[in-house]
Amino acid sequence: MTVSNEPVPTQYWVKALNDEIVRSNPLPPDMWGTWTGNNPPQQWVQYTWNQPMRISGSQIDFWNDQPQGTGVGVAAPARWRIQYWNLATGQWTDVPNPSGYPTGTQGFQNTTFDPVTTTQVRALFDASTNGSTYSAVAVEEWKILAAQPASVTAPSMTVEVGEVELPDTLPVAFGDETLQIPVFWDPLTPEQVTKPGTVTIQGTVLGYAGGRVSAQVNVISPDDTEGDVTPPTVTLTPSGSAGAAGWFRSAVRVRVAGVDDRGGRLTIESRVNAGQPVVATDVRHVDVNVSGDGQHTVTATATDRAGNASAPASLAVRIDATAPVSAATVDGTTRGVTVTARDTTSGVARIEYAIDTGAWTTYSDAIAAPDANKHTVSFRAIDLAGNLETAKTVTIPADLYGPLTDNIGPIATPSASYTASWNSLTALNDNADPPSPSQAQIWGTWSGTRPATQWVQYDWSRPVRLVGTELKFWRDSNRGTGDGVAQPDGWVLQYWDEAASAWRDVTGAAAYGTSTTAFNTVTFDPVTTPRVRATVQANGNGTTYSAVAITEWRIFADDPGVAAQLLKAAQDAVAAAETNPSADTITTAETAIAKVTDATQVTALNQRLTVVKHLVHTRDLLNHIAATELTTPAQLDTAVTDLTDATTTLKQIPTDRQGDLPQQLATAKRRLADALADFFATPVQGKPEPIKRPWLDLVISDTYDRTGTTDLHDHVMSIVRSHTTGQQVTIAINEFLATR
Structure with a gap:
C-alpha cells in the first residue's frame, strides 16, 4: 500500500485500509486519514500486487466528522474515481464502465466495473470544499474485488x-x-514426502469464490541425475510499483526462478550490480531485493544437481521512488504564478495546476490571475516514472489596484486575539453564513481562561476607504453564566490611524447590536485605513467571562481604487509644476506619471509636462547667458549656442504660456550682440580669426532688429569687416531674409 500523504499523521494508520476490521463507531487510528491544518484538494490510496491480478469491483467505507461542503474537518470526498495501471500503455487509466462512485459514510460504498488486468489500482479523492478550503478524507476499509x-x-x-x-x-x-494467481496450500507434512510417489493436496485461490481446489504432488528422488546433460533455464521477473517508461516507483523484488528438466531443486547464484554474489542451494527460486533510485542490473545463474549450469540471465531495473519537487512564486505586480519543478532521477514529465476548485490543467507558462479576486492555485509535478507530487498551494492576492465596493472582508488577511483549536480564523471571511454552523465554521475563543475583551482584525495591503460593517455573533450559553460562549455585552469598530500609529474608534457609528440570529450592521463616517479591528466586550457573571464567537464578519468599502488615486496625484503634481516650474517639481511629476496605467492620461500629462520642461530649460539658458561675462571667445561661443537653443525651445511653448521669456530673450540677444561688436572692434595682433557662422547670424539678426533692411549689408560689414568678406555677409543676409 502507498498513500499520497506520507508521512501519514500519527493519529491514522495506513494498515487500517486492508486489515478487514470495520467498527461500528471507529475512531483514529481505526482508519487511514489525511487531516492536517492545511488540506490539499486531492488525495489517493494505492494497492500494488507482485503479479498481475484480474479485478472487477471495489468496496470502500468512508469516515467523516463534518458534512460535505464545509471545507473543514474530515468529510466524504466531493467525488472520487478508481484507476488501474494499464500494463499495455504504462499509464494510469480510469476503470471502464464504473457503476458509480457513491460517497456515503454509512457502510461500504460499492462500485463495479468491467474486469481489468493490472498490478496496481488506486482511488483518487477530490476533497470536499466550501470554495476556499478543503476537508480531509478518511477511509476505514477498502476492498478490491477479484474477477471470477x-x-x-x-x-x-x-x-x-x-x-x-x-x-x-x-x-x-x-x-x-x-x-x-496467489494460492494458499494446506501444508505438506514431512511424512507425505519421505519417498517418491504422489500426494493429493488442497488449497485456496486468492479471490476465487468457487471453493477450494485440489492438486496432485509428485515426489521425486533428488539422486535421479544419471544422463542429465541439459542445463536448467532461468527467468527473472520483477515486481513492484510499476511506473511509466520502464521505471518502477518503489523498491523492486526480482524473483529468480529456475526450472530443470528432471524437476529437481537447484543452486541459484544472484547478484545486484557489481555486488557480491549470493548463493542459495536446494531452491527453486530466490527473491532479490533491489532498492535505491537509479538504474540497476540483476544477474543470475542456476545449476542443477548434475552440475549443468545455465547461461547467465540479466535484468535491468530502473527505480525512481521519489516524487518531483515543485515550487511557485507569485509576481507582486502582475499577480501571475510561476511554477518550477525538478526531479533528479527520471526527470520531470509535466507540471499541473488548478485554480480554486477547477480542473487540473497542464502548466506551460505563468498562470494569470483570472480576475481581481483572491484565488488559491494548487500545483503539483509528475516525473517520467509517474510519481505524482502531493499538491501544494499558493495564494494569488486580491487585486486592490482598482475600485473596491461592497464586502471586502474575503480579500483581507484576518487575525485575532485568540482562536480555539476547533474553530477557524478563516471562518470570519469565508463569505459563508450557514444556518447551523459547525465548530469549524465559526471563529471562537473558548478556553480555560477567558478575558473580558477579545478582538478580530482585517488587514489589506493598502489603505482602503471604508463606510460600514456587519457581523453575526454565535452562542451556546446564556448571558450571565460566565461560561461557554455567550452573546457579548457590546463591541466597537476601530481603524488604524497611520499618521498617529494608533487605533481610533470610527466616528459617526450607528448603534452596535449584538444579535446571534441576524447580522449587526453599523455605518460610520468614511475612513481610509489599511486595517480595522472589532473589539468585543465579553459577557460575564461578575467573576468569570464567557467566550465570544462570530460566524461571519463583513466590511464594506467605497474606494475609488489605486488607479484613480494615482491619476489624481499625477494631475496634482503636473499642476504644481505648471504653477512653480523647476527641476524638482518636474521630477516629482515624472515620478507620479510613471505610476499611471491609463495610456491616454499618461500622454496628456506628459504633453503638459513637456511645456513645463521647455519653460524651465529656456529660463535656465537665459539665466546662464545673463550670468556670463561675455568677453572671451569661449564665453561668447557658449552664449551664442545657449541663445540659439533658447530661441528654438521658446518657439515650442504656447504663446499664452511664455510669460516674460520673449523679453528676456530679446535682452539677452541685444547684450550678446553688443558683446560681439566689442569683441570684433578690439585690435588683435596678426591676422584676425574668421568669424563663426552662428556669430555672424546673430549679428545680422540683431542689426536687422535695430535698422531693418536699409543698408543692412553696410551696417553688418561695419561690425565684422576684419573677420569676414562682403560676399560671405551677402550670402548670410540672403539666407536670413529668406526665413523672415
Whole structure:
C-alpha cells in the first residue's frame, strides 16, 4: 500500500485500509486519514500486487466528522474515481464502465466495473470544499474485488523427497488470458514426502469464490541425475510499483526462478550490480531485493544437481521512488504564478495546476490571475516514472489596484486575539453564513481562561476607504453564566490611524447590536485605513467571562481604487509644476506619471509636462547667458549656442504660456550682440580669426532688429569687416531674409 500523504499523521494508520476490521463507531487510528491544518484538494490510496491480478469491483467505507461542503474537518470526498495501471500503455487509466462512485459514510460504498488486468489500482479523492478550503478524507476499509474465472484447475506439482514448500501461485484462465494467481496450500507434512510417489493436496485461490481446489504432488528422488546433460533455464521477473517508461516507483523484488528438466531443486547464484554474489542451494527460486533510485542490473545463474549450469540471465531495473519537487512564486505586480519543478532521477514529465476548485490543467507558462479576486492555485509535478507530487498551494492576492465596493472582508488577511483549536480564523471571511454552523465554521475563543475583551482584525495591503460593517455573533450559553460562549455585552469598530500609529474608534457609528440570529450592521463616517479591528466586550457573571464567537464578519468599502488615486496625484503634481516650474517639481511629476496605467492620461500629462520642461530649460539658458561675462571667445561661443537653443525651445511653448521669456530673450540677444561688436572692434595682433557662422547670424539678426533692411549689408560689414568678406555677409543676409 502507498498513500499520497506520507508521512501519514500519527493519529491514522495506513494498515487500517486492508486489515478487514470495520467498527461500528471507529475512531483514529481505526482508519487511514489525511487531516492536517492545511488540506490539499486531492488525495489517493494505492494497492500494488507482485503479479498481475484480474479485478472487477471495489468496496470502500468512508469516515467523516463534518458534512460535505464545509471545507473543514474530515468529510466524504466531493467525488472520487478508481484507476488501474494499464500494463499495455504504462499509464494510469480510469476503470471502464464504473457503476458509480457513491460517497456515503454509512457502510461500504460499492462500485463495479468491467474486469481489468493490472498490478496496481488506486482511488483518487477530490476533497470536499466550501470554495476556499478543503476537508480531509478518511477511509476505514477498502476492498478490491477479484474477477471470477469460469473454473480453476490446479496443475500437478513436483517436489523432491523431503521438500515441503509448494509454489505460491497457480495459472488461472480468464478467457484468453492466463494469470498466475496467489494460492494458499494446506501444508505438506514431512511424512507425505519421505519417498517418491504422489500426494493429493488442497488449497485456496486468492479471490476465487468457487471453493477450494485440489492438486496432485509428485515426489521425486533428488539422486535421479544419471544422463542429465541439459542445463536448467532461468527467468527473472520483477515486481513492484510499476511506473511509466520502464521505471518502477518503489523498491523492486526480482524473483529468480529456475526450472530443470528432471524437476529437481537447484543452486541459484544472484547478484545486484557489481555486488557480491549470493548463493542459495536446494531452491527453486530466490527473491532479490533491489532498492535505491537509479538504474540497476540483476544477474543470475542456476545449476542443477548434475552440475549443468545455465547461461547467465540479466535484468535491468530502473527505480525512481521519489516524487518531483515543485515550487511557485507569485509576481507582486502582475499577480501571475510561476511554477518550477525538478526531479533528479527520471526527470520531470509535466507540471499541473488548478485554480480554486477547477480542473487540473497542464502548466506551460505563468498562470494569470483570472480576475481581481483572491484565488488559491494548487500545483503539483509528475516525473517520467509517474510519481505524482502531493499538491501544494499558493495564494494569488486580491487585486486592490482598482475600485473596491461592497464586502471586502474575503480579500483581507484576518487575525485575532485568540482562536480555539476547533474553530477557524478563516471562518470570519469565508463569505459563508450557514444556518447551523459547525465548530469549524465559526471563529471562537473558548478556553480555560477567558478575558473580558477579545478582538478580530482585517488587514489589506493598502489603505482602503471604508463606510460600514456587519457581523453575526454565535452562542451556546446564556448571558450571565460566565461560561461557554455567550452573546457579548457590546463591541466597537476601530481603524488604524497611520499618521498617529494608533487605533481610533470610527466616528459617526450607528448603534452596535449584538444579535446571534441576524447580522449587526453599523455605518460610520468614511475612513481610509489599511486595517480595522472589532473589539468585543465579553459577557460575564461578575467573576468569570464567557467566550465570544462570530460566524461571519463583513466590511464594506467605497474606494475609488489605486488607479484613480494615482491619476489624481499625477494631475496634482503636473499642476504644481505648471504653477512653480523647476527641476524638482518636474521630477516629482515624472515620478507620479510613471505610476499611471491609463495610456491616454499618461500622454496628456506628459504633453503638459513637456511645456513645463521647455519653460524651465529656456529660463535656465537665459539665466546662464545673463550670468556670463561675455568677453572671451569661449564665453561668447557658449552664449551664442545657449541663445540659439533658447530661441528654438521658446518657439515650442504656447504663446499664452511664455510669460516674460520673449523679453528676456530679446535682452539677452541685444547684450550678446553688443558683446560681439566689442569683441570684433578690439585690435588683435596678426591676422584676425574668421568669424563663426552662428556669430555672424546673430549679428545680422540683431542689426536687422535695430535698422531693418536699409543698408543692412553696410551696417553688418561695419561690425565684422576684419573677420569676414562682403560676399560671405551677402550670402548670410540672403539666407536670413529668406526665413523672415
